[in-house]
Amino acid sequence: MPGRVEGKVAFVTGAARGQGRSHALRLAQEGADIIAVDLTGQIDTVPYAMSTPADLDETVRQVEALDRRIVATQADVRDFDALKGALDAGVAQLGKLDIVSANAGIFSFGTLDELTEEQWSDMLAVNLTGVWHTVKAAIPHLKANGGGSMILTSSTAGLLAIPNIGHYVAAKHGVVGVMKTAALELAPFNIRVNSVHPTSVNTDMIQNSATYELFAPDLTPEQRTKEALAPRFQTLNVLPIPWVEPIDISNAVLWLASDESRYVTGLEVRVDAGQLLK
Amino acid sequence: MAGRVEGKVAFITGAARGQGRSHALRLAQEGADIIAVDLLEDIPGAPYHGATEADLAETVRQVEALDRRIVASKADVRDFGGLKKAVDDGVAQLGRLDIISANAGISTQMAPTDELDEDMWQNMIDTNLTGVWHTVKAGLPHIKAGGRGGSIILTSSEAGIRGYGNIAHYVSAKHGVVGLMRTLAIELAPLSIRVNSIHPTQVDTDMIQNSATYDLFTGKQGSTKEEFAAASQAVIALPIPWVEPVDISNAVLWLASDEARFVTGVPLPVDGGNYLI
Numbered sequence: 255m256p257g258r259v260e261g262k263v264a265f266v267t268g269a270a271r272g273q274g275r276s277h278a279l280r281l282a283q284e285g286a287d288i289i290a291v292d293l294t295g296q297i298d299t300v301p302y303a304m305s306t307p308a309d310l311d312e313t314v315r316q317v318e319a320l321d322r323r324i325v326a327t328q329a330d331v332r333d334f335d336a337l338k339g340a341l342d343a344g345v346a347q348l349g350k351l352d353i354v355s356a357n358a359g360i361f362s363f364g365t366l367d368e369l370t371e372e373q374w375s376d377m378l379a380v381n382l383t384g385v386w387h388t389v390k391a392a393i394p395h396l397k398a399n400g401g402g403s404m405i406l407t408s409s410t411a412g413l414l415a416i417p418n419i420g421h422y423v424a425a426k427h428g429v430v431g432v433m434k435t436a437a438l439e440l441a442p443f444n445i446r447v448n449s450v451h452p453t454s455v456n457t458d459m460i461q462n463s464a465t466y467e468l469f470a471p472d473l474t475p476e477q478r479t480k481e482a483l484a485p486r487f488q489t490l491n492v493l494p495i496p497w498v499e500p501i502d503i504s505n506a507v508l509w510l511a512s513d514e515s516r517y518v519t520g521l522e523v524r525v526d527a528g529q530l531l532k
Numbered sequence: 533m534a535g536r537v538e539g540k541v542a543f544i545t546g547a548a549r550g551q552g553r554s555h556a557l558r559l560a561q562e563g564a565d566i567i568a569v570d571l572l573e574d575i576p577g578a579p580y581h582g583a584t585e586a587d588l589a590e591t592v593r594q595v596e597a598l599d600r601r602i603v604a605s606k607a608d609v610r611d612f613g614g615l616k617k618a619v620d621d622g623v624a625q626l627g628r629l630d631i632i633s634a635n636a637g638i639s640t641q642m643a644p645t646d647e648l649d650e651d652m653w654q655n656m657i658d659t660n661l662t663g664v665w666h667t668v669k670a671g672l673p674h675i676k677a678g679g680r681g682g683s684i685i686l687t688s689s690e691a692g693i694r695g696y697g698n699i700a701h702y703v704s705a706k707h708g709v710v711g712l713m714r715t716l717a718i719e720l721a722p723l724s725i726r727v728n729s730i731h732p733t734q735v736d737t738d739m740i741q742n743s744a745t746y747d748l749f750t751g752k753q754g755s756t757k758e759e760f761a762a763a764s765q766a767v768i769a770l771p772i773p774w775v776e777p778v779d780i781s782n783a784v785l786w787l788a789s790d791e792a793r794f795v796t797g798v799p800l801p802v803d804g805g806n807y808l809i
Contacts, residue, residue, distance in 0.1 A: 255533060434808055441769035441805050453794075492721040498794045505791035514782035517733075517775045520808040524798050528721050531714060531797040 257285025258512040263348045265289040265341055267331055267388050268358030270305035272457035273407065275313045276500035277355045277507050282322040284508060286353065289344030290314070291329040291337065293358070297380070299373045300360050301464035323348060331358045331384030338391040351395035353511040354404040356388040356429075361459045363468055366420040374421045381425035386432055389447075393440070401444030405510045406433045407503075408449040410490075410529045413522060418468060430522060437520035446519035448510050453526040454487050454497040492528025535563025536789045541626045543567040543619050543671045545609055545663070546636030548583035550737035551687065553591045554777035555633050555784050560600040562785060564631065567622030568592070569607040569615065575659075577640035577652050579744030601626060609636045609663030616670040629674035631788045632684045634667040634709075639739050642748050645700040653701045660705035665712060672725075681724030683788045686713050687780075688729040690806050693799060698748060710799055717797035726796035728787050733803035734764050734774040769805025 264281045268274035269290035278288045294307045310326050317324040325347050327340035345351050359381045362373050385406055396402035411419060412426035430449055437447040454460050466478040469486045487496035506525045509515055524530055542559045546552035547568035556566045568591055574582040588604050595602040603622040607614045623629050637660045641652040664686055675682035691699065692706035710729055717727040734740050746760035747753055755763075761773035768774075783802045786792055801807050 437805055438769055438808050442771055444770065446770070492718055493724065493726075493794060493796060494722055495794065502791075502794050505786075506795070509782075509786045509791070514786070515779075515802075517770060517772060517779050517804045518783070518802055519770060519805040520803075521801055523800070525792075525795050526797075527794045528717055528797040531718050 257283065258508060258514065259353065260285030262286045262352035262511070263289065263345070263350050264353035264355060264511065265344065265351060265388075265392055266355040266357060267291050267384070269313050269326070270294055270309035271313070272459065273455060273500045273503050274355070274357045275309075275316070276504045277357060278313055278324070279316055279320070280501065280504035280508050281353065281511060282317045282320045282324070284512070285322070287322050287348045288317050288324040289341060289348065289351070290324055290326040291331075291340045293330050294328050297360060297376055299362050299370070299376045301362055302458060302462035304360075331387055332379045334387045334390065337387050341391045341395070345395050350399050351392060352399060352402045354388060354392045354396070354402070355407070355507055356385045356404065357407045358384055359407060361419075361422060361465070363418045363422075365418055369421055377421040378425050381422065382428040382432070385429050389432065389436055393445075396440070396445045397443050402446070403511050403515070404436065404445065404447045405507050406447065406449045408433070408451050408522070410451050410453050410524065410526045412449065412451055413524070413530060434520055441519060446510075446515070448519060448521045448523055450503060450506050450510070451522055451524045451526055452498060452503050453491055453529045455503060456497045456499050460487075460497065490529050490532070491526070492531050495527055498525060498527060535561070536785060536791065537631065538563030540564045540630035540788070541567065541623070541628050542631035542633060542788065543622065543629055543667070544633040544635055545569050545667050547591055547604070548572060548587035549591070550739065551732075551735060551777045551780050552633070552635040553587075553594070554781045555635060556591055556602070557594055557598070558778065558781035558785050559631065559788060560595045560598045560602070562789070563600070565600050565626045566595050566602040567619055567626065567629070568602055568604040569618045571608050571636070572606045575638045575640065576655065578638055580738045580742045609666050610658045612666045612670065615666050619670045619674065623674045628678050629671055630678065630680065630682045632668060632671040632675070632682070633687070633784055634664040634685070635687045636663055636667070637687060639702060639745065642698045642744055644698060648701055656701035657705050660702065661708040661712070664709050668712070668716060675725055676723060682726070683792070684716065684725065684727045685784050685787050686727070686729045688713070688731050688799065690731050690733050690801065690803050692729065692731055693801070693807060713799070714797055721796060726787070726792070728796060728798045728800055730780060730783050730787070731799055731801040731803060732775060732780050733768055733801075733806040735780060736774045736776050740774065767806055767809055768803070769808050772804055775802060775804060
């Protein structure tokens with residue numbers, strides 16, 4: 255039986271690890287070839303270790319183990335020319351583009367009066383402008399392809415406010431604006447654009463001491479274990495789980511990427527364990 | 533490779549034809565057994581004929597052709613006792629219940645709100661809202677008894693998230709379905725039972741392919757299918773006049789499967805961007 259995205263080519267940003275790697279693998283499992291980019295480096299205002307070249311190499315290895323092709327490049331979504339260069343080179347090698355997963359994102363925190371100029375500008379540059387750059391770089395290829403599907407990774411924080419991350423909330427709400435505008439502009443070209451809105455996802459972006467401190471300022475650093483933090487994360491959700499796994503977001507991306515959702519566009523798809531019901 | 537809902541059992545209302553039959557077939561293709569009900573009668577005020585016994589028999593034939601089991605019966609979603617008996621019988625034969633697709637719905641009188649007949653209003657609410665509640669109420673004890681969680685998909689409409697002139701009863705009932713969905717999602721989350729709603733734009737079935745619906749969309753009497761297609765396309769962003777039943781079924785399948793195991797409380801349009809316009 256052919257895969258659900260058999261023969262398609264997908265561009266995934268932030269593909270070195272976490273959700274991005276999971277998206278690349280899930281799409282490859284269902285028959286897609288992958289164009290992967292990642293910064294594979296640190297941004298000073300991000301309070302956890304970001305991905306490395308070795309992480310991106312591992313994504314390449316795992317996609318190739320599925321017998322799919324992958325073109326992986328170090329590229330920064332803040333740098334449009336570099337991003338466009340990486341995508342153009344990938345399309346030149348793999349022949350076309352059908353699917354875009356604008357997944358790259360960062361996390362940091364501070365109340366609105368405490369956030370530094372650098373925290374604010376880095377957040378908006380990566381999590382909002384980076385998404386626009388990704389969309390902008392992809393549109394010519396999707397038009398040339400006669401259609402396609404773009405999935406922009408927002409967050410539940412793109413639909414509601416969460417204290418201490420006002421810059422993240424602003425950027426992720428902005429992604430919804432990009433998504434809806436792109437959906438309208440690109441519908442005549444059979445290009446669909448939707449956003450996904452995860453609740454907490456079990457990746458390095460939340461499983462780190464800085465995020466633990468945000469959720470449990472009353473505990474000592476030694477007390478802030480994953481087990482101790484789980485009930486705190488669970489209070490955000492309605493389903494009895496602390497966080498979802500990357501694969502759960504990937505399965506939503508897969509549905510939106512496949513022709514099974516051929517008439518689905520302009521949606522905010524929540525994979526949020528009911529967080530928005532609260 | 534195992535199907536995406538392999539070994540599960542799904543209860544589907546309005547399964548004789550249209551979206552309901554499509555849902556039954558799509559879920560059966562992916563490994564589910566089916567409990568199917570349908571009214572099998574004409575509906576007062578509807579500008580199209582109701583489904584027939586032959587239609588339901590055809591659904592049975594097509595599910596069985598996929599080598600899946602199906603228990604089909606005539607039942608009215610307005611009649612809780614009859615509906616409960618149908619699903620109880622189905623579970624007795626098929627052994628469990630995992631998925632509910634509350635799909636049965638009607639379209640009837642089209643008139644300004646102050647001119648809607650009392651009985652037209654009441655029958656709409658009874659079928660498209662109370663019928664959905666009855667469906668969940670009848671199926672839920674069986675999903676709970678399984679202790680494995682489950683997935684409930686309520687068919688609302690684009691008219692469940694926005695207003696339309698001349699169908700206040702339909703718009704009100706379909707909005708009510710969203711309230712039911714959100715309440716159920718909260719109540720059932722501790723049991724890992726997920727509840728979501730689907731919001732189709734125009735779907736290519738008998739419910740819209742009739743002259744009354746053509747005229748509703750074009751705003752003039754005696755409209756043709758071609759005129760309706762143009763008017764319908766004008767409210768959809770993608771260059772299509774309507775979607776097919778299988779497009780709704782593919783959304784139902786995703787929500788029904790474990791791939792959406794942490795998706796609950798979501799109103800999911802399948803609408804070609806209708807909501808953006």
